[in-house]
Amino acid sequence: MARGGESMTEPNEDILSVAARWLEEGRHCALATVVETWGSSPRPIGSQLLVDEASNMVGSVSGGCIEGAVVHEAKEAMISGEGKLLEYGVTDEQAWEVGLACGGKIQVYVEPIG
Amino acid sequence: MKRSLFVELRAARERKRPIAMVTDLESGAQALVDDKESLGDLTLDKLQLVTVREAIGLDKSGKLADGKTFVQVYAQPPRMIVVGAVHVTQALLPMAQTAGYDVIVVDPRRAWASEDRFPGVTLMTDWPDEAIKMLKPDQRSAIVVLTHDPKLDDPALLAALDSRAFYIGALGSKRTHAKRVERLAELGLNERAIGRIHAPIGLPINAKSPAEIAISIMAQVTQVRRGAPRRVPDAEAAA
Numbered sequence: 001m002a003r004g005g006e007s008m009t010e011p012n013e014d015i016l017s018v019a020a021r022w023l024e025e026g027r028h029c030a031l032a033t034v035v036e037t038w039g040s041s042p043r044p045i046g047s048q049l050l051v052d053e054a055s056n057m058v059g060s061v062s063g064g065c066i067e068g069a070v071v072h073e074a075k076e077a078m079i080s081g082e083g084k085l086l087e088y089g090v091t092d093e094q095a096w097e098v099g100l101a102c103g104g105k106i107q108v109y110v111e112p113i114g
Numbered sequence: 115m116k117r118s119l120f121v122e123l124r125a126a127r128e129r130k131r132p133i134a135m136v137t138d139l140e141s142g143a144q145a146l147v148d149d150k151e152s153l154g155d156l157t158l159d160k161l162q163l164v165t166v167r168e169a170i171g172l173d174k175s176g177k178l179a180d181g182k183t184f185v186q187v188y189a190q191p192p193r194m195i196v197v198g199a200v201h202v203t204q205a206l207l208p209m210a211q212t213a214g215y216d217v218i219v220v221d222p223r224r225a226w227a228s229e230d231r232f233p234g235v236t237l238m239t240d241w242p243d244e245a246i247k248m249l250k251p252d253q254r255s256a257i258v259v260l261t262h263d264p265k266l267d268d269p270a271l272l273a274a275l276d277s278r279a280f281y282i283g284a285l286g287s288k289r290t291h292a293k294r295v296e297r298l299a300e301l302g303l304n305e306r307a308i309g310r311i312h313a314p315i316g317l318p319i320n321a322k323s324p325a326e327i328a329i330s331i332m333a334q335v336t337q338v339r340r341g342a343p344r345r346v347p348d349a350e351a352a353a
Contacts, residue, residue: 016124016188023117031115035139035184036177046175046186083142109139109184114117 015050018058023114028053030074032110034061035085041104053078061108062088073110083111119146119154127188134170135186136162158183191216192254194335195279197242197270198261199226202285205328206258207235213332220245220270221261242270246277256281256335258315262290268297275307281338283315283331290314312338 015031022029032049034041042063049067050058051074061070066088073086089105115123115135123146126133136145136156143156147166152158158166165178166185173189194210196203199221210217220238221227227237238245242261251257257274259267262285271294274282286294291313298308316330317337 014127014191016120016127019120020124023120033184033186048186083137083139085139109137111115111137111142113115113120 015048015059019050019113022050022052028078028112029114030077030110030112032061032070032074032108034106035109036107037104038089038106039104041106043106049074051075062106066106066108070108070110077110077112081112083109085109115144116154119144122146122153123188130190132170132173132187132189134166134175134188136166137184137186139182139184190254192256192339193218193249193251194256194258195220195246195249195251197221197246197257197259197266198285199223199228199232199237200260200262201324202260202327202331204231205325206331207232209328209332210335213336215256218249222266242266243273246270246273251277251279253278253280255279256339257283258331258335259284260315262286264294264297267294268301271298271311272301272303275303275310281312281335282310283312283334285313285315285327287314 019029019031029050029052032051034043034045034047037045042065043061047061048059049061049070051071053075055071057067057071060067069088070086073084077084086108087105088108119135123133123135126148131148133146133148136147136158138156145152145154145156145158147158147163149167152163162178162183169176169185170187173187175185175187177184192215194215194217196206196217197220199219203219207217218236218238219227219232220240220242222239222241224239227239240248246257251274255277257279259270259274261267267284271282271284284291284294294313295308312334315334316327317333319330321327321330
């Protein structure tokens with residue numbers, strides 16, 4: 001079995017490989033993971049978003065609705081060094097602020113790596 | 115996630131071993147669990163370990179019964195074995211990779227299965243049936259047969275039908291497939307086994323160009339993986 005260079009594997013690179021590269025480059029990063037969903041939610045349990053301190057993102061925890069809020073929390077987690085459980089839903093006014101307008105509720109765990 | 119656990123998690127992924135990161139969502143303590151051991155500062159009881167290992171087997175992330183312990187399963191990506199390093203394969207490859215498949219291209223014709231045509235891809239130039247046997251396709255494997263040459267397609271399909279691959283498809287018109295069915299039947303395959311082959315391959319979207327055919331194949335593989343009931347060989351065929 002022949003194994004070639006890395007160029008073609010790039011698009012398939014998983015989040016952990018990206019995290020490893022970022023850490024090697026000395027960047028701080030945090031991982032957000034969908035740990036629970038209720039009702040209709042855009043991404044299933046286990047979906048992950050990787051964030052660095054400059055707000056670079058790989059992956060997703062929603063269809064784009066709550067990523068902004070999660071990135072903010074991820075940067076906080078890099079500073080505190082602690083994991084944090086977050087919840088987003090559409091049951092109140094706050095829903096519009098974070099924008100999960102799809103009718104679901106999700107729990108996301110954010111943790112620094114390293 | 116502590117750096118040490120992250121490094122272990124990455125190493126397991128490199129070795130292509132399924133593994134789970136278990137997190138106490140209240141304390142942040144974590145354990146990295148595989149079929150043999152549990153590393154980290156989170157201690158799991160026997161029952162929890164059994165449940166986590168079951169979750170790994172099912173590739174199903176989620177909380178344990180206590181509602182505060184989360185299991186993130188890192189399974190191996192599904193595989194797509196493509197027999198025939200043809201033009202459609204060149205179009206299919208990046209689509210399958212983007213959809214998360216590990217793609218292996220098999221073609222004993224070295225002029226076709228060349229590094230130039232498929233840079234950076236896992237290429238096998240073994241005979242298709244031998245290659246498929248070596249790759250041991252499982253229920254998370256798709257086998258796509260595209261050589262258009264019975265000398266290569268038939269052995270590939272025989273080996274594919276002897277596996278539990280969730281998808282088997284073969285390129286060729288209805289007429290080509292009818293002849294293929296005759297040949298496979300003569301080799302002793304029953305209707306049920308032959309019926310596992312999706313042919314003509316791909317969803318019927320009137321695909322013409324190699325890229326369009328690749329789209330129709332990728333769509334059908336997705337349809338079978340996510341929706342349609344899986345067809346598995348009967349016990350005697352699998353034995």
